[in-house]
Amino acid sequence: MxxxxxxxxxxxxxxxxxxxxxxxxxxxxxxxxxxxxxxxxxxxxxxxxxxxxxxxxxxxxxxxxxxxxxxxxxxxxxxxxFVGVRPEVINIMTRLREQGERVVILSNTNRLHCKYWPSQYPEVQQAADKLYLSQDMGVRKPEPQIYQKVLAEEGVTAGQAVFFDDNLANIEAARALGITSVHVTDAGVVPGYFASRLA
Structure with a gap:
């Protein structure tokens, strides 16, 4: 996945x-x-x-x-x-990769922030196989092309992907393409989703 x-x-x-x-x-x-x-x-x-x-x-x-x-x-x-990293999510990303799953970050972001956060939070980049950043891709969530570009680049179908985002519009756009999407409304959602899946 x-x-x-x-x-x-x-x-x-x-x-x-x-x-x-x-x-x-x-x-x-x-x-x-x-x-x-x-x-x-x-x-x-x-x-x-x-x-x-x-x-x-x-x-x-x-x-x-x-x-x-x-x-x-x-x-x-x-x-x-930037307030701080959610270590439980970093741990989940790391464990997924250890199990052979592919883990990427897809962010609406900008060069100013990307000059800053990688040095402040090196563990974030270390926990992901690849970063997909809107300012490099020329499109942003919730535009359908950004999801399609990620799927094409990764060589997977929508049915082989799970997406986590805190913005409901981004979630709905991904769901419309057939991607399993989880709306992250608080810090407990991601750990909750994986509680039984990463036993």
Missing amino acids: LYIFDLGNVIVDIDFNRVLGVWSDLGRVPLALLQSRFQMGKNFEQHERGEISDEQFAANLCAELDIALGFEQFTAGWQAV
Whole structure:
């Protein structure tokens, strides 16, 4: 089987309020105001597909939030999103590979984050056979092509894959292609799924 894991809030806990907290302090803008303005719209999607640069993304987002930040200040906040690894998921990924299963990561992400998290969490890359990252692939979840590209690259059918993600839209898109998909609503879902399967 091919096991496909999302990164954020599946393997690594993330929290965008931490990002906004840093920007609030640096830009001297009330946190509640930033929270009311913050949305993951077209700018996010273009950045995750690699269609715009980190600098353009930062400028666009600062304009949307109406906050004056230098690029280094923006980056300092942006990397604050990462809270920490879920070690029980790393353990499951490692055990699956020891049993001869194929384990990959499929993440909507961007170059800024990929300059940061691999050095902070080396165990994540070590637990996966391959990383599929939206900014390298030119497509992002929940676009069907991203799942189709992974299946084709791995040489498996949809029926031979299991997908874990915290975003319901991504789950529904994968299910529509015939991929067994598990909606990760909290840290107990993945260990729960494998409790009887990895006995």
